[in-house]
Amino acid sequence: MNKKEKIMEATLDLIRDHGFHGCPMSMVAKNSSVAAGTIYHYFESKDELIMELYHYLVAKVVDAAQSGDDDQLPFKERFMRFWHNMKKLYVQDRSIHRFMEQFYNSPYFTEEMEMTDNQWHNWMRNFFTDGINSGELRSGVKPEILSIMVHGTILSSVKVTIYHGKKMDMDQINLGHIAEIVWDGIKKQPEAKS
Amino acid sequence: MNKKEKIMEATLDLIRDHGFHGCPMSMVAKNSSVAAGTIYHYFESKDELIMELYHYLVAKVVDAAQSGDDDQLPFKERFMRFWHNMKKLYVQDRSIHRFMEQFYNSPYFTEEMEMTDNQWHNWMRNFFTDGINSGELRSGVKPEILSIMVHGTILSSVKVTIYHGKKMDMDQINLGHIAEIVWDGIKKQPEAKS
Amino acid sequence: MNKKEKIMEATLDLIRDHGFHGCPMSMVAKNSSVAAGTIYHYFESKDELIMELYHYLVAKVVDAAQSGDDDQLPFKERFMRFWHNMKKLYVQDRSIHRFMEQFYNSPYFTEEMEMTDNQWHNWMRNFFTDGINSGELRSGVKPEILSIMVHGTILSSVKVTIYHGKKMDMDQINLGHIAEIVWDGIKKQPEAKS
Amino acid sequence: MNKKEKIMEATLDLIRDHGFHGCPMSMVAKNSSVAAGTIYHYFESKDELIMELYHYLVAKVVDAAQSGDDDQLPFKERFMRFWHNMKKLYVQDRSIHRFMEQFYNSPYFTEEMEMTDNQWHNWMRNFFTDGINSGELRSGVKPEILSIMVHGTILSSVKVTIYHGKKMDMDQINLGHIAEIVWDGIKKQPEAKS
């Protein structure tokens, strides 16, 4: 791993373990085994380090999301693969999610950024647009809405897995059901609803 | 409003506008019109202020959630009231949502807290247990799972409303549909599905 | 005990246990069971409280020193009584000595105070002047010098008693010798010295 | 002088002039011509600065004590050299004495420290053990006791010199006598006394 990545990974670990607060540059330096001054060769400022880390993680997330995807497959299959890719990513390494949640609710994340081209939102929009166009998903709901909703539910199910995992003696079958429930919610609905 | 609440509200506003960073005690003092030292009469430390603010907001959230609830009503009606109460709460005053998102992903929120008696989780568990017991919700899914899932989706739909609201020129009808979609996902299912 | 004394005693205890630093007025208030404001009815300021405490303790020390003294007795007897009175006082309650040592080496204690009438130094000067005049003590040494020397040695022997007391398995006979050694040093010397 | 020593010396000066109070880090910084933050490169905290200063001074004191010492000399000569070394050290630079007096009577100095290996006490114990073994000092008194006693008396005579020095118009001869008096107290005694 090159120095720049080492610095970003150290920052990420620090944020996972000690929050956005607990990652002073001095500690980033120590944890990535470089001198404090060296960080400033790779990043103009701490803000820039955080911003680059954000983009680095977005790329990682998109990569994970589309692993094994194939637009020739039935959309339910594609949806399930997406779902499990994301869950795996978030469960295996909590740091990504934790970073993102803090990032989105911090002043680093401005409204402009949201509006601007965003790899991750673009990918999701396209993905769900495919499902709508192929007639396998509900029509009449914008893909942006579907994507935010689905992603929110994935994150929630990650929380369930992580926090309650052992404590609640929850059988895996139940947890697996969540994806089905969500699929039932977004799939093409037969006709009238109660 | 008493001084303690004034301090908490000032902190909350600061966190909304400038994130978990960006609320130095000096600014909390200024925004709540008390001297810096006064804060320490009411809170032992900044950490304690944050923790008390959390509990204060949880109480507010539970209050909002159960507004107009009545266990004699059909569960779909109760669900829709709950849904709209929550959305109203989170959309009208973004500060609660922003605080919570940051809080849950910060070191303030420990695993123990999750496990410990938690007003909000208790309320939600009881609520969804009612729906399961009355046969109006899917059986075979634990109420804890339903509550985390539903709440996660509410938060997501709040994000849609807030961030994309104007930009996307999204008609209100579509947004209203989300609750229906979720209801379709959690309601008693007719029979077997693939 | 009246309120004023209660405040002074609380201050003294605090200084013994936590040093000159660790006695904020708030804690003095708590430990003496009065409100913070009340202290300012009895003392103009913290400085004044410390100064009054000093004078209060000086009086206590003089009282202890002259307990059982009688200028008709042989001076060696008077000296031994004095010695044991002081040791008892300092060993039984370390706070007096600890306060004094810190006081003397703090800015509270000015050179003027040293020069000014000082009950305790006066008492000691008079005491040793008696010994010189009666021919039982060395001549040619000013009583001021004798008194500071003797008192310093008492304090040292208190330190021995307190710190090393148990640890060193020191027989009481040896400790008792110190007064004898000092007496040998200050008593009228026979004639030529080596 | 390196920066670490400059900081310690500035602290010492401040304590001499304004007591253990009266040396805020900001002033230590100013007096040692470094930035406030720099102090924390060399010392973890103010407490650690004080503790290191203590050890630094103990080393200085031991150095001074053994200056010109030679175990081939008669013990009286060694004793007199020791005495005058110490007096010189304490009188020439009052800061060491003032620091020590405050340090020993503050919570910085714990019982454990007293018990623990202590350069200074070790040196004194060895010194007086030599005198006892060579038969030039009283037997039957532990060297620890002799050392505490003698040192206490030196400190007292320093106080005499400093506080009363000019005021009392005390001839140097008298002051010089103190060492003789103490020597008379601790030297091998001719025979039994009442």
Next chain:
DNA sequence: CATGAATGAGGATTCATTCAT
């Protein structure tokens, strides 16, 4: 007399950033 909430200047400490080496 007594209270204790309120004050705000001052103290210890942190931390992003710079710069001589």
Next chain:
DNA sequence: AATGAATGAATCCTCATTCAT
């Protein structure tokens, strides 16, 4: 490129003192 000592503004917190009740 890399270092890490140095900086000093900013932060959290303390505490002597006041004053309305």
